[in-house]
Amino acid sequence: xxxxxxxxxxxxxxLANFQRWLLEGQFQRGSFSKYRGDEPSLQRMNLRPVQIKGxxxxxxxxxxxxxDVTKNHPAEQAAAALRPWLGSGAFRHxxxxxxxxxxxxxxTERGQVHARTVSAAPPQLSPAQQPHPGGEAPSSAKAAHNRxxxxxxxxxxxxxxxxxxxTAEHALVPSMARKWKQINKFIEVFAHALKTSTxxxxxxxxxxxxxxxxxxxxxxxxxWLRHTCxxxxxxxxVELRADLVALCNAAVDRLGLHGLHFIQGxxxxxxxRQLDVMIALHACxxxxxxxxxxxxxxxxxxxxxxxxxxKQIRPQLLQPHPMRPVLRHGVHLGQEAEMLTDSLRALxxxxxxxxxxxxxxxxxxxxxxxxxxxxxxxxxxxxxxxxLQQVAALKAYYGVKEHCLETLLSAPGSGSxxxxxxx
Numbered sequence: 001x002x003x004x005x006x007x008x009x010x011x012x013x014x015l016a017n018f019q020r021w022l023l024e025g026q027f028q029r030g031s032f033s034k035y036r037g038d039e040p041s042l043q044r045m046n047l048r049p050v051q052i053k054g055x056x057x058x059x060x061x062x063x064x065x066x067x068d069v070t071k072n073h074p075a076e077q078a079a080a081a082l083r084p085w086l087g088s089g090a091f092r093h094x095x096x097x098x099x100x101x102x103x104x105x106x107x108t109e110r111g112q113v114h115a116r117t118v119s120a121a122p123p124q125l126s127p128a129q130q131p132h133p134g135g136e137a138p139s140s141a142k143a144a145h146n147r148x149x150x151x152x153x154x155x156x157x158x159x160x161x162x163x164x165x166x167t168a169e170h171a172l173v174p175s176m177a178r179k180w181k182q183i184n185k186f187i188e189v190f191a192h193a194l195k196t197s198t199x200x201x202x203x204x205x206x207x208x209x210x211x212x213x214x215x216x217x218x219x220x221x222x223x224w225l226r227h228t229c230x231x232x233x234x235x236x237x238v239e240l241r242a243d244l245v246a247l248c249n250a251a252v253d254r255l256g257l258h259g260l261h262f263i264q265g266x267x268x269x270x271x272x273r274q275l276d277v278m279i280a281l282h283a284c285x286x287x288x289x290x291x292x293x294x295x296x297x298x299x300x301x302x303x304x305x306x307x308x309x310x311k312q313i314r315p316q317l318l319q320p321h322p323m324r325p326v327l328r329h330g331v332h333l334g335q336e337a338e339m340l341t342d343s344l345r346a347l348x349x350x351x352x353x354x355x356x357x358x359x360x361x362x363x364x365x366x367x368x369x370x371x372x373x374x375x376x377x378x379x380x381x382x383x384x385x386x387x388l389q390q391v392a393a394l395k396a397y398y399g400v401k402e403h404c405l406e407t408l409l410s411a412p413g414s415g416s417x418x419x420x421x422x423x
Contacts (some may be wrong), residue, residue, distance in 0.1 A: 011083070011086045014086070014103075014105055014115060015079040015082060015083060015086070016079065017103070018078065018079065018082065018096060019075070019076075019078050019079040021096070021098040021099070022049060022056065022058060022075045022078050023056065023075050023076070025049075025056070026098045026099045027047075027049050027096070027097075027098050028048075028049070028097040028098060028099075028167050028168070028169060028171070029046075029047065029048045029097050029167045029171075029173060030046070030047035030048075030094060030095060030096040030097060031044060031045065031046050031047065031094065031095055031175065032044060032045040032047075032085065032091040032093070032094045033091065033092075033093050033094070034091060034092035034093040035090060035091055035092075036090060036091070036092055037085075037090030037091075038090075039064075041064040041065045042062060042063070042064055043063050043064065043065060044063045044091075045060055045061065045062055045063070045085065045091065046060070046061040046063060046164055046173070046175070047059070047060055047061075047096075048061075048161075048164065048167055048168060049075075049168050050072065050168065051168075052072060055074065055075070056074075056075040057072045057073060057074055057075060058072070058073045058074075058075060058078040058081065059071070059072050059073075060072075060073070060081065060082075061164050067241060067243055067244060068164075068214055068244075068247065069243070069247075070247060070250075091107075092106060092107045093105070093106045093107075094106070097167075101117055101118060102117070102118050103115055103116070103117045103118075104116045104117075104118070151184050152184055152187040152188055152191060152224060152228070153183065153184060153187060153220060153223065153224060153228075155170055155172060155180075156170040157223055157227070158255055159219040159220075159223055159251070159255060159257075160180075162219075162251045162254065162255055163214065163215070163216060163219065163251065164176065165179060165180055165183075165216070179216060182216075182217075182361075183216055183217060183220045185361065186217050186220065186221075186281075186361075187220055187221065187224050189304070189361070189372065189374065190221060190224075190277075190302070190304065191224075193302050193304070193374055193376050194302065196376060197301045197302055197376045197377065198301050198377060198379055199276055199277075199301045199302065202231065202276070203231060203232060204231070204232045204233075204234075205225060205231055205232070205233045205234070205276045205277060206234050206274065206275045206276045206277075207221065207222075207233060207234065207235045207236070207275065207276060207277040207278075207279065208235075208236045208238060208273075208275050208277075208278055208279070208294075208298075209221070209235065209236070209237045209238065209279040209280070209281075210238045210267040210270070210278070210279065210280040210283060210287075210291045210294075211238070211239065211240070211267065211280055211281065211282060211283045211287065211291075212237035212238060212239050212248070212262065212279075213239060213244060213282075214244055214247065214248065215237050215239075215244075215248040215251070215262065217279070217281060218235060218237040218248070218260070218262070218279075219248075219251075219260070221233070221235060221279070222235040222257070222259065222260045226259065232259065233259055234259045234260075235259060235260050235261075236261060236262070236263065237260075237261070237262040237263070238262075238263055238264075238265045238267065238270065239262060239263075239264065239265075240264065240265070240266055241264075242264050244262075245262045245263065245264045248262040249261065249262050267280065267283060267287050267290045267291050267294065268286075268287060268290045270290070270294055272294055272297040272298050273298055274298055274299055275295070275298040275299070275300050276299075276300060276301055276302070277300055277301070277302045277303075277304070278291060278292070278294060278295030278298065278300040278302070278303050278304070279304045279305075280292070280304070280305045280306075281304070281305070281306040282306055282307075282308040283305070283307070283308060284308045284309045285308075285309040285310065285311045285312060286311075286312055286404040288305050288307045288308070288345070288373075288405075289345070289403075289404035289405035289408060290404075290408065291305060292305060292345060292348075292349065292373075292375075292405055293405060293408035293409055295375075296349075296352050296409060300377070301376065301377045302374075302375070302376055302377070303349065303354065303373070303374070303375035303376075304372065304373075304374055304375075305345075305372065305373040305374075306361055306370075306371065306372050306373075307338075307341070307342055307345070307371060307373065310334075310337050310338040310341045310342075312341070312402075312403070312404055313337045313340055313341045313344075313400060313403065314333060314334060314337035316398075316399060316400045316401055316402070317333060317336065317337055317340070317398050317399065317400070318398055318399030319333075320397055320398065320399075323336075338371075340394065340398060340400075341403075342358050342371065342373060343358070343394070344391055344394060344395075344400075344403050344405070344406070345373055345405055346358050346373055346375075347387045347388075347390050347391045347394075348387070348391060348403075348405050348406055348409060349373070349375040350382070350383065350384065350387035351384045351385075351387040351388045351391065351409075352384070352409065353377055353378050353381065353382065353384060354375035354376060354377050354378065355375070355376050355377075355378055355382075356373065356374065356375045357373070357374045358371065358372070358373050358374075359371075359372055359374070360372075391403075391406065
């Protein structure tokens with residue numbers, strides 16, 4: 001790397017350079033951080049070039065704590081669009097990638113502006129990386145070590161650009177590396193479940209994703225099923241926040257996708273309907289139970305949940321001997337409530353004809369909401385009665401009076417099984 005540092009180039013000079021890079025097609029991506037403005041929920045701005053009706057535009061994604069807001073500006077107006085966010089000193093740091101270089105820009109506490117342009121030089125190869133004489137191939141061990149990781153999704157898929165996971169040149173945005181890994185892990189889990197389910201040879205699938213948020217995984221499963229597997233998938237994303245629904249549907253329209261749409265709704269008020277796959281990732285507390293119930297009622301062959309929050313069971317828990325010394329600590333009581341809640345959910349799925357697993361979805365280094373419940377419907381009856389006996393035994397041991405999913409599944413029309421007596 002070679003570096004050329006300059007002090008005090010001024011905001012106007014930075015804006016002029018930025019607009020020139022954008023108009024000349026050199027600008028690749030950028031981000032603004034260290035926000036000090038008046039909007040308490042705003043965290044950062046992500047920038048990327050886009051083409052709208054054949055004309056270059058600047059897309060700005062305002063990343064808030066709970067939502068993203070996207071705005072597009074013609075390239076000729078890019079400098080004017082950024083000026084209010086820089087002139088006020090709202091953002092104190094920026095990184096702009098252009099051509100083979102990047103420009104870092106920052107404002108000090110005294111209001112001084114500093115910029116540095118760093119050019120990328122060709123990487124220096126170690127002796128082990130130098131070409132072999134006569135073009136000999138490296139050893140099989142090295143080849144295996146250097147082999148790219150298998151990904152279920154190609155990084156050049158258009159929806160990744162649209163959602164800001166990759167740049168217009170299909171390079172991974174550094175801040176989205178964890179999201180990219182999560183997307184691929186999700187598709188890997190789903191692909192295995194699909195292969196082992198009664199849907200393995202299906203040519204048409206009805207899928208509902210509750211609490212889909214910005215739709216990263218909703219777009220991903222639709223793209224993988226249609227583009228990679230050639231399956232006629234109809235995927236519905238359900239989200240409570242209207243702005244995210246509008247954002248996702250606008251992306252669907254721009255990409256011209258078929259079989260994918262987003263609607264505003266609350267899983268707790270959703271009416272059961274026939275479906276093949278039910279997804280609910282990070283549905284809070286009993287919203288996960290409502291989603292599982294809708295999957296069971298809808299006849300879903302695959303249920304995929306990543307629970308979030310476990311508030312219902314904790315106030316009911318007794319501290320039975322010899323667990324009392326363990327559960328007297330609040331943090332342990334919370335962990336026990338989480339473990340018990342999800343174990344009961346898995347058993348209740350088994351009582352309705354599913355093979356259920358609870359496992360780590362992604363590493364804790366990526367998110368602390370890393371648990372997944374996977375239910376795959378069995379082709380034949382299994383240990384439904386035994387699962388209900390285990391549910392009753394666990395509830396009796398911990399003093400649990402009511403579990404939301406059990407109540408929902410026991411309601412009329414759910415195909416519930418009579419509860420056994422536990423001695």
